[in-house]
Amino acid sequence: MNDETREAVMTATHRALCTHGFADLTTQRIADEWGKSKAALHYHYDTKEELLRTFLDHLLAKFESRLACESADPRVRLDTFVDAVFAPVEADDDSREFAVALLEIKAQAPYSETYRDRLAALDERMRETVAGAVRDGIEAGHFRHADPDDVARFVVTAINGAHVREVALDESPSEARRLIEGYLDDALGRDPATEVPA
Amino acid sequence: MNDETREAVMTATHRALCTHGFADLTTQRIADEWGKSKAALHYHYDTKEELLRTFLDHLLAKFESRLACESADPRVRLDTFVDAVFAPVEADDDSREFAVALLEIKAQAPYSETYRDRLAALDERMRETVAGAVRDGIEAGHFRHADPDDVARFVVTAINGAHVREVALDESPSEARRLIEGYLDDALGRDPATEVPA
DNA sequence: GCCACTTGACTGACTGGTTAGTAAGCACGC
């Protein structure tokens, strides 16, 4: 398949997903967004499931690339992580719709090993990012002593909670972000990083 | 409608929901669990939506009653709350399946004002329970000073997160419970309550 | 330069299956 075609289908899937939600996402609607026929979609992807699997991989790869931060300062790495999680993707004006669709996917994870695996990989990546930064920050004397894995798990759990609340209660995530940052300050006794993020 | 009939339909809905999940919950499956025909359901409830609205009310009323705790000791009230949230309902051996279905409902909240309203009411109830206990605990000198609303919001957010993780990652909620209790100890400087929960 | 053929991308019409909701009629207690 053409790279250009692939990208167009991924974009169409994303738009159809945001417009109609995961539960009402049909191959017809993806095809409509794409501007081609439903049969053309089945020409490139045998089943709807295969298409969605590809889409999810595409999505998580993009998100993981946003988590990457090479800074040597663990305080900067932690700040960048929180930014990456809470800031909407560039040029994506339906980040709210996307959050909705993502929660629908999370809710379907018990019925699909594919989804579960992808989400588990993403979760591990997030926890490792936080735990690594906390560990390095303690070692460097920036943070007070704490269990890095516990802090990471708690922070990511709170992020998961903020996600549900944004979707199910239509609550702005900014409140949750403030509380999570407050928790990090208390738990780690953070001194503010003076470096600018790389 | 008969009270007995109502209860039977609610139980059937609950079972069908746990067995098939929310996305695959059909009137036929509810009718099968009930032991009557699909048309009999439509005799009592005009639409599927009306039935589900009734079911959700039934469900949240039951959960709210579990949150009720009359103890005068705020430490006991807080413990009871955490117990109520994390302990599975009595005689409910598919609490995991129910958690799955509940997340599916949360994910559908953006598309249904009914669901959103019910979930918002439940959330407020939970936050008030925690905030009230924290406020009283501080006043009574059991807890160190902290913003009761902030603590409540953070705890409930973490509980929301634990819920997603249980469903999407198949993670036991016990780990999250430990972290939340640890947070409460740190944030409030809790001294253990010696009373037994009422 | 032209013809026969292949290949990749695609379309429109269709199939089989599933769904919420409806219609018409039946049993039974009062």
Next chain:
DNA sequence: GCGTGCTTACTAACCAGTCAGTCAAGTGGC
């Protein structure tokens, strides 16, 4: 005999996936 509670049989809509065929862009032989 009449309403309440129910059944069987149906409908209209919608869905994923299939299929036969179209079209354009090659490819090789001569």
